[in-house]
Amino acid sequence: MRRTLRSADDLVAAGLVSSGQRADVKAVADRYAVAITPAVADLIDPTDPDDPIARQFVPSPMELTRTQEERDDPIADQVHSPVPGIVHRYPDRVLLKAVHACPVYCRFCFRREMVGPGGDSLDDAALNTAVGYIADRPDIWEVILTGGDPLILSPRRLSALLERLDTIDHVAVVRLHTRVPVVDPRRVTAEMIGALSVSSKTIWTALHVNHSRELTADALAAIGRFADAGLPLVSQTVLLKGINDDALVLADLFRALVKARVKPYYLHQGDLAPGTSHFRTTIAEGQRLMRALRGAVSGLCQPTYVVDPPDGSGKRPIGPCYDLGIEHSAETVTRDR
Numbered sequence: 001m002r003r004t005l006r007s008a009d010d011l012v013a014a015g016l017v018s019s020g021q022r023a024d025v026k027a028v029a030d031r032y033a034v035a036i037t038p039a040v041a042d043l044i045d046p047t048d049p050d051d052p053i054a055r056q057f058v059p060s061p062m063e064l065t066r067t068q069e070e071r072d073d074p075i076a077d078q079v080h081s082p083v084p085g086i087v088h089r090y091p092d093r094v095l096l097k098a099v100h101a102c103p104v105y106c107r108f109c110f111r112r113e114m115v116g117p118g119g120d121s122l123d124d125a126a127l128n129t130a131v132g133y134i135a136d137r138p139d140i141w142e143v144i145l146t147g148g149d150p151l152i153l154s155p156r157r158l159s160a161l162l163e164r165l166d167t168i169d170h171v172a173v174v175r176l177h178t179r180v181p182v183v184d185p186r187r188v189t190a191e192m193i194g195a196l197s198v199s200s201k202t203i204w205t206a207l208h209v210n211h212s213r214e215l216t217a218d219a220l221a222a223i224g225r226f227a228d229a230g231l232p233l234v235s236q237t238v239l240l241k242g243i244n245d246d247a248l249v250l251a252d253l254f255r256a257l258v259k260a261r262v263k264p265y266y267l268h269q270g271d272l273a274p275g276t277s278h279f280r281t282t283i284a285e286g287q288r289l290m291r292a293l294r295g296a297v298s299g300l301c302q303p304t305y306v307v308d309p310p311d312g313s314g315k316r317p318i319g320p321c322y323d324l325g326i327e328h329s330a331e332t333v334t335r336d337r
């Protein structure tokens with residue numbers, strides 16, 4: 001079986017980086033984790049300098065430019081982390097970061113200082129403490145498994161984790177934030193779907209996908225295995241300059257997702273992660289794109305455009321604000337921000 005590419009040398013050997021760029025790419029790889037799965041490597045067109053898949057995963061020397069507003073913890077997770085592996089920003093839901101590794105490393109990752117092959121899973125003691133934190137707080141209704149990517153776990157380890165959450169009565173929903181069905185669809189085996197299906201909790205999957213080209217036949221088949229098993233899916237997309245900051249590209253993506261039984265959930269403004277300024281659009285640009293989608297494309301295809309501000313106050317919808325401008329009621333419509 002082909003391997004995941006993890007170094008500048010691997011990328012040169014695979015023809016994704018020229019030998020002249022090897023040293024530059026190595027400097028980036030020394031700083032931030034690199035991984036490109038065979039499924040993603042196959043999608044890259046090495047002759048296209050603006051290939052939207054390559055730009056998401058192949059390191060660029062621009063990542064070594066850090067701007068003043070960028071920070072290691074761009075959405076202030078750490079101040080909301082009472083015990084290792086838990087982020088508790090909202091009363092009714094927590095993040096549980098059981099693993100720190102991902103099948104691929106996105107160049108714009110908002111947790112790039114936290115994720116990587118070196119950062120292993122929570123050890124047993126830390127996991128006990130994290131699960132105990134959830135068990136002790138009846139207000140926690142939903143547990144969001146993220147990381148890292150929880151579906152990098154073997155079905156056996158995933159089952160063991162879900163079994164522990166099963167014992168906590170006040171948890172109703174477990175949500176998985178993952179890129180696996182798209183970037184490593186062969187991991188979505190019958191065993192994995194089985195592990196998710198036996199949980200007594202309602203399992204939602206939030207799929208991270210940024211371009212319709214990521215939705216290959218294999219990816220669609222993997223997504224279909226969730227939907228066929230009755231496991232509902234939503235999507236998250238990061239707005240990325242030169243990759244999907246185009247109304248037609250976004251419309252294609254959201255339509256392809258709805259067709260695949262995935263409801264577009266969030267379009268994220270790029271976070272202030274270090275070395276990612278070349279990926280960020282302005283918020284005004286994001287609002288222009290959302291305006292272009294509204295009306296032109298099915299309402300099912302409309303995600304909520306959100307920003308996660310660096311002060312840690314939590315996600316805020318920042319879609320365009322529409323004044324009524326029509327005779328509808330006697331209400332006065334005011335802006336809430």
Ligand SMILES: *Cc1c(COP(=O)(O)O)cnc(C)c1O
Nearest residue numbers: 087088089090093094095144315
């Ligand atoms: C994004 C996030 C969530 C999930 O928020 P939803 O709006 O429910 O999708 C939960 N906890 C933290 C800390 C988050 O950053």
Ligand code: SF4
Nearest residue numbers: 102105106109148179
């Ligand atoms: S999959 Fe998510 S956590 Fe992992 S590198 Fe990409 S953005 Fe970061």
